[in-house]
Amino acid sequence: MRRTTLDNGLTVLIQEEHTAPLASVWCWYRVGSKDERPGLTGVSHWCEHMNFKGTENIPRDQVKGIIEQYGGSWNGYTWIDQTTYLETATRDALDRMLFIESERMARCLYHPDDVESERTVIISELQGGENDPDQLLDQELTATAFKAHTYRHPTIGWLSDLQTMTRDDLYGYYRRYYVPNNATLVIVGDVDTDDALTRVERHFGGIEPGAAPSRVRTPEPEQTGERRLVIRKQGTTAYLKVGYHAPALTGADFYPLLILDAVLTGAKGLNLWSSFRVPPPQRSARLYRALVERGLASAVYGSLMPTEDPFLYTISATATERMPLAAVEAALIEELDRVVHDGITDAELKKAKAQLRARLVFDTDSVTNIAHQLGYFETIGSVDLFVAAPPRIADVEADAVNAAARRVFAASNRTIGWFDPLPAK
């Protein structure tokens, strides 16, 4: 993998993979919902939508078709730390993919008609999310767990901001953050590194750098007591979520907590793009045995994401029919107390490491997935952190896992959320 920085500050990562005649291009921006101020929540995600609406050199009605001619797919996503765009297609599309990303960086249009059309699309996306009680509970839990840090609001934004945001709000935000010195371009696939770099220079070299974007920086103060929320809404199924403030990717406890999550709910790996589409191996995991095997829950899931700032470790459970949420919660907390008190076993440590080792292999089975990982880690920290992940996992010792359990699983560090369904009217 070659890492280069252009004169305008654009970071370029290129990795040759000659297993298939494909190339994947991702362009990452260090901007996500944590960069949003009150009144503009959801602006990062809305900008992402607007950046598919044509540019000075790609007419609106010709956006679709460029990558499709090469059998390719394209997409984008926005989350708390990042916004990213991708194309994966046959290798001969490389130049077109770079052209599209250079246009997206510097020359999007933000036509007022498109802003209004996309407003209703995004509100529809928000409403689709609200249809899912689990997603609604997740949103409310996060908003309760954070009272200061901007991780507290949902990436899609609050409805009132989506109803009032203007074209100038969006365009101003786009111009501030979409500058080469705030971006990372990743190319992985059946390409020649020197040739690819020449093309990158040609497409991106002329884009002027911008001022370093401003950041909203309010660290979350230490939580001093357990928080609770209960959503009572018509529904059929009860859901429980327990969130603990957790270390950032660079925190000393991150990898010990990743091991702990594998012991509790099965290993997921580190790839936001692919890992979470395949359920974890979890049948022998502690919380699966305590909740699912005992018939208290039909599913249990743990989530620890690599993030730039400290985020949450969240455990979610779906209560089985007619099972009181209090019983599910008591069994879950009892298991966490047990691991805090007794620690994990050597056999569990060994198994968790084996699972993570396998997941890291499975997560790099395509040029798209490899490119995602390089860009994701570079955007929230450094690509070096991705390269270092396997040895960091291998080096974790049981004592470090047990110390992380004691620090993270304190009652005063948790927020408990219930979705307690009301019967149909």
Place this chain on the structure above:
Amino acid sequence: MSSSRRASDAVVQSASTRSGLNPARTRLDNGLVLLAKRTSTTPAVAINLAIRAGSASDPAGRPGLTWLLSRVIDRGTATRSAADIAEELDSRGITLTIAVTRHLFSLVCTCLADDVEPVLALLADIVMAPSLPDAEIATRKGEVITAIRQDDDNPAVRATEALMALLYPNDHPYGRRTKGSIGIVESLAREELRRQHAERFAPVELSAVVVGDVDPERAGDLVSRVFGGWHTPSAPPLPLAPAGRASGRRRVVLPMMNKSQADIAYGFVAARRRDPDYYACWLMNNVFGQYSLGGRLGDSIRERQGMAYYVSSTLDANVVEGPLAIRAGVSPANVDRAVASIDREVAAIVADGITQKELDDSRRFLVGSIPRALETNAAIANFLQTAEFFGLGLDYDVRLPDLLGAVTLDEANAAARRILDVDRATVVIAGPYQD
């Protein structure tokens, strides 16, 4: 039910003169078919075992039986407890996914190449000798019932299931809920599960696909070793009635006033996978509701009118006529406008057809996407399994561009006229909406 079995293929077929996937295909003496393909992208292997025992084989009045079997089959065998199986899988980082479609019961996983031998042995044990313990049945019933209750609260699932029930009435297997109903699940007995397994699971019904960092010959040896001693009679034939077209337009509303967004499912009985015009149907549907961001439907409803976050159409050609289903998620205030827009797009494609440029664009996309679609071991395994089930041939990946290339504009437009008709559309709306 169609059969994908072929005669006289007792030895490995190999077509070394072709390029493409070129998998090795073997039939064991007991009738089991193995397809193996070596790749070296990662030191991993995808295993896909498919038994022709999907939900269409549920006995009359017992929908959900096969689904419950899929939840229990890997929870104990004659020689392994559920805990043993859990440990064998988890210690290797393996997630075993057991899926049920209308026709197939599949066990799918990816493992490290070093683990392929013990994993195949474990999977074979699960397939051949499940013990179906009563305690496990009780626990998994609780999970299935909870899942059914979740589906009951999901407008997208409600709309789709209601559409299928209307398109495939009279207890047709394609119209049933795969998970069944709560009442039936509660009443299912261990003996029914055992009988279903005994009747439907047989080596001649199984195709095993192994793709990854393992030599095909070794894969063949391993599969032969673990499955070679399995001898049970083939499953009785499963007659499946053809599906008729709707005689008129139908519209059903399922009010779910606790929800924020409404889901629309709008569909037709469409095509069989072996229909001569299948590729014309595929291309027509790609233009209509797939290409780029939802084809013509996406252009109209999402891009031009900003009405929906998602809208697309899916063609699920199957053994008998599968559906073409249009799906959209819209604000409740936009439901009528969205249905009217879908009607307009259906009427336009029937009356005016698609253009040569649209056909060419979709064709170029579908042909060009083949390398991407066959990049990962799991994707290749799934592709080979589908080709085996429908009897498409070992060189299907190589022939596919020509099959798509041969479709003419007239054929694509004839497919649209054959399937789509505003006056015979079945429309379901689920969500915060009432007539």
